[in-house]
Amino acid sequence: MRTGMIALALGLLALRFLPVLPPVWFWLVLPVAALMMLPFRTYPLAFFLFGFSWACANAQWALDDRLPANLDGETRWVEGRVVGLPQNGEAVVRFQLADAHSRRETVPPLIRLAWYGGPPVNSGEQWRLAVKLKRPAGLLNPHAFDYDAWLLAQRIGATGTVKDGVRLQEARWAWRDGIRQRLQAVDAQGRTGALTALVLGDGAGLSREDWQVLQDTGTVHLLVISGQHIGLLAGLVYLLIAGLPRYGLWPGRLPWLPWACGLAFAAALGYGLLAGFDVPVRRACVMIGLVLLWRLRFRHLGAWWPLLLALNAVLLLDPLASLQQGFWLSFAAVAVLIFIFGGRLGPWRWWQSWTRAQWLIAIGLGPILLILGLPISLSGPLVNLLAVPWISLVVLPPALLGTLLLPIPFVGEGLLWVAGGLIDLLFRGLALMAGRFPAWMPAAVPLWIGGLGALGALLLLMPRGVPLRPLGWPLLLLLVFPPRQLLPEGTAEIWQLDVGQGLAILVRTRHHTLLYDAGPRFGDNDLGERVVLPTLRKLGVSGLDLMLISHAHADHAGGAQAVAKGLPVRRVLSGEPLELPTELQAEACESGRQWTWDGVQFALWQWAAARESNPKSCVLQIEANGERLLLTGDIDTAAERALLDSPLAVTTDWLQSPHHGSRSSSSPALLAALQPAAALISRGQGNAFGHPHPTVLARYRQRGMAIHDSAEQGAIRLQLGQFKPAWTMRQERRFWRPAP
Known part of the structure; x- marks a missing residue:
């Protein structure tokens, strides 16, 4: 039976890795084939086919519900x-x-x-x-x-x-929203957002700074309701009911064990419904239900059996759960804990169990966090030693009890005021630790290195004395110091990032890195912080030799401060240096300046007669082995005419479409002079400016130019100097993405 359950889980999980969904007739036939296999003792394969067909059906139904x-x-x-x-x-x-x-x-x-x-x-x-x-x-x-x-x-x-x-x-x-409104009206010593997150699983009230502190210290799981909170509440209710008979406080005519198990599960289920019943909560409720059932029937289920049943239950209810990062982290964390404490020759002391669990979980989850592209907290194992019991045993009881007693004047508010103060003390301590040890965003590694790192983590989780266990350290260190593949001399790697209605282009040679524009910022929506900086880190960029901001408009320069704050930047140039924040210490774009990095030539140009911001854009030409790319910022037709009298007016292979393909740019004269083979367009889907303009697209097509549009193709990668076609993120097929 266990083999069949594993096969069912594998069938359900296979959906996550499909580039395209199979045709409808195929997954409709699979259940019939599975039924035919059952009499021939091939039930594991039958269970796999059942799971796979159910997952494909759910995915197809979800895709069919998308907007026409x-x-x-x-x-x-x-x-x-x-x-x-x-x-x-x-x-x-x-x-x-x-x-x-x-x-x-x-x-x-x-x-x-x-x-x-x-x-x-x-x-x-x-x-x-x-x-x-x-x-x-x-x-x-x-x-x-x-x-x-x-x-x-x-x-x-x-x-x-x-x-x-x-x-x-x-x-x-709308009882959950009603409770949230009551919580928001309570004086929680300035921590209403954190209190609401703890009670209802609603993190919308947490500030960006709060999220950063939680991420840096590896404590996001403490305020985003997880199985730990659900299990703690169920355990407290069970122990309370179990303790009443000892003091003669339980009715003798009622058996206490069924009541303890039933009320504990009801408490877990109630808290889960209060929290919105997300994947970690569903997993916890299923596992708690199985454990309580074992306790009631005195049957030994083991530790892995409830986890396996919980995995299948969650996936059967919602096969698309495997598309969420939280699904993998939730089940992986429980699996690591079971593996750590199971199969030991002797028990650890309580303090050994607590301390070892923290750093062993950090080792076990490290490869998974890396594969999922999530930051890794360096201080997490130490911080969680104190933060977990503080939230679980000190903060959570008054928070839940205060919420329950809100109808009673002053009592509920008082308990929530205490809980808010306790949360504030925790955040003060976490902020101090986050300031000293921010989260580490490692560079993405190839799949084979991730697999070796996961094998190393598995070896390190083994008990002492297991052969080859010390080999886990060098395998794990591969994730920290992966082998670096240098670009060939005389070539450049170009990434036009997908930043919506803005521009950010990464240029890398063998030993140097340049960023042309840094993405947009509109109000609190800073794509330099949210998109550009994390992407640079995951691409292995540890610093910038030059950040070139074409001009000062927010869609090009808005993310510059976030990038400069997150990465060391040696020099900043701009077409409008005085309009940028003084912290950037930007220098003026020197028209006519040229330099060479690793055999790749760079040249700058700016229209000296420009009076407005867009025409002042600093233009950058990059040439590698005779293949050229021209980055134009937001220059208009007048600036393009001036550009034609400069040394940059030569045959160009790749043209970054001026001003996102605006009608006021990409003049026929510019295209005739440069004769570009392809255009790169960076713009937002359905933007209010109508970029790119149909007239401009018609000009491109009339000249036979290839058009690469970030709104349709995502980030775009060029290998300048190798004369290869562009590669786009849409070519990395996933069944939920439209074909390129």
């Missing part, structure tokens, strides 16, 4: 009910609309919406909204968070921006 292509970018009136916990920010309100329908069109049943300057929205309300609909799509960069996969896992079929709306019905049956 003909409605992409269209505005329609949509009716539906607000679900989940809306984020009512000052500038924008974000929420999900369920049971969505439109009178004349078929729209997905679940839509994620943003309403800029909109009124507060509460869960359970019925709304009629004018929505500009968009197909699910996110920024696509190497080794970055896959927003497309996350939307599919949440079964969100469309996103959109609300233009207008009318509330049709007040909130009904």
